[in-house]
Amino acid sequence: MYKALVFDFGNTIAKSGSLANALKSVVDDEKAFVVGKQIEKEISNLYKPDQKKQPEWTDIWAHCFERTGLPFSENIGRRHLEEFCRSNETFPNVEKMLIELKRNGYKLGLLSNATGPKEIFQNDLEARGLAKYFDSVVWSCAIGYRKPSCNAFEAVLGELGVRPEESLMIGDSEIADVEGATKMGMDAALVSPKIAIKTNAKYQVAIDRLFYDVLAITKTGSGRENQAPQL
Numbered sequence: 001m002y003k004a005l006v007f008d009f010g011n012t013i014a015k016s017g018s019l020a021n022a023l024k025s026v027v028d029d030e031k032a033f034v035v036g037k038q039i040e041k042e043i044s045n046l047y048k049p050d051q052k053k054q055p056e057w058t059d060i061w062a063h064c065f066e067r068t069g070l071p072f073s074e075n076i077g078r079r080h081l082e083e084f085c086r087s088n089e090t091f092p093n094v095e096k097m098l099i100e101l102k103r104n105g106y107k108l109g110l111l112s113n114a115t116g117p118k119e120i121f122q123n124d125l126e127a128r129g130l131a132k133y134f135d136s137v138v139w140s141c142a143i144g145y146r147k148p149s150c151n152a153f154e155a156v157l158g159e160l161g162v163r164p165e166e167s168l169m170i171g172d173s174e175i176a177d178v179e180g181a182t183k184m185g186m187d188a189a190l191v192s193p194k195i196a197i198k199t200n201a202k203y204q205v206a207i208d209r210l211f212y213d214v215l216a217i218t219k220t221g222s223g224r225e226n227q228a229p230q231l
Contacts, residue, residue: 008171009112017087052149085124093211098133148180
C-alpha cells in the first residue's frame with residue numbers, strides 16, 4: 001500500500017520533555033523556569049496553518065531571556081537544548097517497530113519541526129540508536145521551513161524518492177502533521193494518548209500501542225481507520 005512512512009519525532013517516537021525544566025537545570029537562577037516557559041510558548045505559537053519559515057532559534061531565546069533580564073549567550077542556549085533532548089524519553093518498542101518496518105521493505109523518513117542547531121537534534125537521534133533506521137532525516141532548522149509547509153514535506157519525500165500518494169505521515173500534531181500531509185496528498189496517522197478524537201487523519205494511533213497500530217496499518221492497509229467526527 002505504502003512505499004514510505006514518515007515519522008515526526010516529539011510525542012511520536014519520543015515523549016517530549018520540558019524546556020522550562022531543562023533550562024532550570026542549566027541556569028542557576030530563579031527566573032530560569034519562567035524563561036523556559038516563555039520559550040515553550042513562543043515555539044508553540046509557531047504551530048499554525050500558515051506557518052512556513054523556521055525562525056532563527058537564537059532570536060527566540062535572546063528575546064525571552066531579555067524579557068526577564070537574564071543574560072543570554074549561544075553557549076547557554078546550546079546547553080539548554082542538549083539538556084532538553086536528554087530529557088526526552090523514547091517510547092517503548094520504537095526501535096523494534098523501525099526494525100520490523102525496514103525488514104518489510106519500507107523506506108523510512110523523519111520530518112520534525114526543530115528549533116535550534118541541527119547537530120544537537122541529530123546527535124540526540126544518533127545517541128538513541130535510531131538514526132541508522134531512517135533513509136532520510138529532515139529537521140526544519142536545517143531547511144528553513146516548518147510543517148505544515150509543503151516545502152518541508154517536499155524535502156523529505158524528495159530524499160526518499162517517493163510520491164505523496166505512496167507515503168504515510170505519522171505524527172501527533174493535527175496542524176503540522178495531519179493537515180500538512182493531507183495538503184500534500186499524503187495519508188496521515190494521528191498519534192495521541194487516546195483514540196476517537198476529532199481529526200482529519202485517515203488513521204489514529206495510540207501512543208501505548210504505537211508498534212502494534214503502525215504495523216497493523218502497513219500489513220493490512222486498514223489499522224484503526226478514523227471513525228471520529230471530522231474537524
